[in-house]
Amino acid sequence: MALIEHLTQEYLRTKKLPHIWCPGCGNGIVTAALIRAIERTGYDQRDVVIVSGIGCSSRAAGYLNFNTLHTTHGRALAFATGLKMARPELKLFVIMGDGDCSAIGGNHFIHAARRNIDLNAVIINNHIYGMTGGQHSPLTPTGMKATTAPRGTLERPFDLLVLARGAGATFAARGIAAQPRQLEQLIVRGATHKGFSVVEALSPCPIAYGRRNKLGGAVEMLRSMKDSSISVERAAETEDAELKDKTITGVIYSFDAPEYAEEYYRSISDNKG
Amino acid sequence: MPFELISGSQAVAIAVQRVGVDLVAAYPITPQTAIVETLASIDAKGELGGEFVSVESEYAALAFCKGAAAAGARVFTATSSHGLAYMHEMIHWCSGARLPIVMVNVNRAIGAPWCLDPDQGDSLSQRDTGWLQIYCSSAQEVFDTVLQAFALSEELLLPSMVIYDGFYISHTYEAVDVPEKQIVRRFIGPPVFPAQVKPGSLGNLHGLTTSETQLGLIRRRHEDMLRAPALFDQINDRFAQIFGRRYKVIDSVIPPGSKTVILTVGATAETVRWCLPKLKDIGLIQLRMFRPFPAERLGSLLKAHEVERVVVIDRNCSVGMGGIFAQELRAAIYGMTNPPAVDDLILAGGVDLTVKMLENMLDSRSAESRVGQKWGTDLQ
Ligand code: SF4
Numbered sequence: 001m002a003l004i005e006h007l008t009q010e011y012l013r014t015k016k017l018p019h020i021w022c023p024g025c026g027n028g029i030v031t032a033a034l035i036r037a038i039e040r041t042g043y044d045q046r047d048v049v050i051v052s053g054i055g056c057s058s059r060a061a062g063y064l065n066f067n068t069l070h071t072t073h074g075r076a077l078a079f080a081t082g083l084k085m086a087r088p089e090l091k092l093f094v095i096m097g098d099g100d101c102s103a104i105g106g107n108h109f110i111h112a113a114r115r116n117i118d119l120n121a122v123i124i125n126n127h128i129y130g131m132t133g134g135q136h137s138p139l140t141p142t143g144m145k146a147t148t149a150p151r152g153t154l155e156r157p158f159d160l161l162v163l164a165r166g167a168g169a170t171f172a173a174r175g176i177a178a179q180p181r182q183l184e185q186l187i188v189r190g191a192t193h194k195g196f197s198v199v200e201a202l203s204p205c206p207i208a209y210g211r212r213n214k215l216g217g218a219v220e221m222l223r224s225m226k227d228s229s230i231s232v233e234r235a236a237e238t239e240d241a242e243l244k245d246k247t248i249t250g251v252i253y254s255f256d257a258p259e260y261a262e263e264y265y266r267s268i269s270d271n272k273g
Numbered sequence: 274m275p276f277e278l279i280s281g282s283q284a285v286a287i288a289v290q291r292v293g294v295d296l297v298a299a300y301p302i303t304p305q306t307a308i309v310e311t312l313a314s315i316d317a318k319g320e321l322g323g324e325f326v327s328v329e330s331e332y333a334a335l336a337f338c339k340g341a342a343a344a345g346a347r348v349f350t351a352t353s354s355h356g357l358a359y360m361h362e363m364i365h366w367c368s369g370a371r372l373p374i375v376m377v378n379v380n381r382a383i384g385a386p387w388c389l390d391p392d393q394g395d396s397l398s399q400r401d402t403g404w405l406q407i408y409c410s411s412a413q414e415v416f417d418t419v420l421q422a423f424a425l426s427e428e429l430l431l432p433s434m435v436i437y438d439g440f441y442i443s444h445t446y447e448a449v450d451v452p453e454k455q456i457v458r459r460f461i462g463p464p465v466f467p468a469q470v471k472p473g474s475l476g477n478l479h480g481l482t483t484s485e486t487q488l489g490l491i492r493r494r495h496e497d498m499l500r501a502p503a504l505f506d507q508i509n510d511r512f513a514q515i516f517g518r519r520y521k522v523i524d525s526v527i528p529p530g531s532k533t534v535i536l537t538v539g540a541t542a543e544t545v546r547w548c549l550p551k552l553k554d555i556g557l558i559q560l561r562m563f564r565p566f567p568a569e570r571l572g573s574l575l576k577a578h579e580v581e582r583v584v585v586i587d588r589n590c591s592v593g594m595g596g597i598f599a600q601e602l603r604a605a606i607y608g609m610t611n612p613p614a615v616d617d618l619i620l621a622g623g624v625d626l627t628v629k630m631l632e633n634m635l636d637s638r639s640a641e642s643r644v645g646q647k648w649g650t651d652l653q
Binding site: 054070072073074103104106129131132133135136138147148149150151 | 316355
């Protein structure tokens with residue numbers, strides 16, 4: 001209890017509460033995991049910046065008691081890139097939703113990955129545009145219904161982490177709201193990784209997604225999320241056929257490559273010399 | 274007549290279905306979303322009669338429309354606020370390309386910070402892009418104007434923006450006369466404008482040109498757009514014969530002897546209309562068409578009624594200058610003999626107009642003192 005109190009008092013703008021999220025929304029679970037992860041990194045609160053775009057998930061920035069920046073739809077990574085270049089000592093966490101990050105902001109996503117700039121992207125993937133009432137996003141699985149796809153979307157979703165890999169990201173992990181401790185650890189690992197890190201957090205949106213697709217309430221959605229996930233370690237020992245329709249969680253890849261802001265400042269000081 | 278209880282945004286979607294479009298491409302944004310959702314559900318029932326594509330951004334939405342319209346398709350999109358701002362480059366491009374695209378913009382404030390209320394700064398920032406702009410004040414007017422916008426655009430080969438206030442009109446339910454498709458088809462048939470891209474042709478569109486050629490093209494666009502008010506009247510003659518109602522470029526209620534009129538657009542005009550019986554000797558001018566700006570008609574109207582003072586209500590503000598409708602009015606009456614004084618009530622941010630605010634504004638001028646600009650929140 002004491003810990004929860006401490007985290008709440010330190011890291012939440014309690015005056016802004018209650019939050020706007022629907023009952024059963026996973027955004028709160030992911031936000032809590034982020035708070036615990038930041039606490040575990042030991043970063044000075046004043047050095048941490050949270051940047052968010054637009055959507056239900058992006059409202060988190062308003063509740064978090066760090067330097068916070070609520071930016072325009074899809075552009076959070078572009079704002080964060082500017083911030084990191086000007087003040088590379090800051091620790092940046094960029095909270096985005098699936099629509100925000102992979103549709104309108106897709107361009108910024110691939111270029112942040114390509115530069116390998118030290119930003120920590122936390123993408124809350126609920127497979128839908130929640131705030132505007134349930135339109136399909138580039139991460140809505142084929143066949144699932146949305147207000148803009150009443151008969152089920154025909155489009156194929158991105159695999160966000162494969163996309164990031166292709167674009168040059170050096171760290172990617174996937175967690176689920178149903179396993180908040182693991183999610184917290186993954187965010188810590190992403191934060192301590194030097195370079196662009198992507199943590200995809202699958203999260204239930206029982207209102208704009210679950211209801212239309214008859215996935216049950218929050219509890220059922222969390223349960224099926226858990227039942228259909230498998231850790232990357234166990235997946236390595238499992239037959240491919242069994243992995244079909246499974247969500248693989250854990251660190252999917254992590255390797256070192258030059259980090260952009262550091263390279264940039266080095267090239268400036270080399271030129272001065 | 275089949276009346277239905279629908280919101281302004283549902284009225285748009287049904288109007289688009291009635292007109293019959295080949296393509297709708299759109300991206301969700303509050304408060305436009307209901308338009309796209311209603312169109313998607315019409316499409317799901319197989320009743321849209323064209324393609325419905327939900328795309329990855331507003332920019333993509335208008336680019337899809339641009340491509341399809343160049344192939345001769347009748348297209349539609351809708352957006353609001355930041356979505357419209359994001360389309361800006363394409364908005365210019367569609368006008369330059371002379372494509373009769375119809376887009377609805379639901380007025381909403383532009384950040385920072387985030388605000389959802391119906392400031393008109395989004396559509397007014399697109400004032401100079403070469404699109405017709407028509408501001409609507411009720412769900413019925415929205416429905417009818419969408420039908421008329423296709424007719425206007427396809428005749429002039431210029432795109433049209435149909436604009437109304439977020440929430441006050443987009444989310445409010447009204448009884449709307451929704452004529453059946455066959456009746457609407459008597460007003461507007463299938464598209465007949467020429468395709469710029471055709472199978473088997475080898476043309477190159479929009480290549481690099483000289484400033485002189487560009488001037489000629491801009492001039493032609495400008496002159497064509499100036500035909501819009503007269504064409505609007507003709508279209509409304511035809512519209513009235515079929516539907517029994519008509520609209521004017523500028524609507525006015527000026528009681529005999531009124532020396533003060535309130536000039537405004539959209540939902541605010543409805544509020545003023547409702548207040549008129551409470552206000553003594555005050556008239557109303559509702560500007561429906563804003564681009565092209567009906568300067569001559571406005572001047573003649575003010576002159577005919579010997580108006581001495583115009584109070585403009587601007588739910589917008591061009592920072593560094595003031596309300597945009599007031600600026601345009603001042604420019605339009607420059608050089609007029611005995612021009613009326615123009616005072617400006619600024620409700621930027623989408624502030625709602627109250628009777629008290631209006632009364633205070635009307636009381637605020639004595640014969641010798643100029644009022645100029647007032648901020649709505651100071652008059653509450
Ligand atoms: S709409 Fe969905 S994502 Fe948005 S707050 Fe509600 S449950 Fe959460």
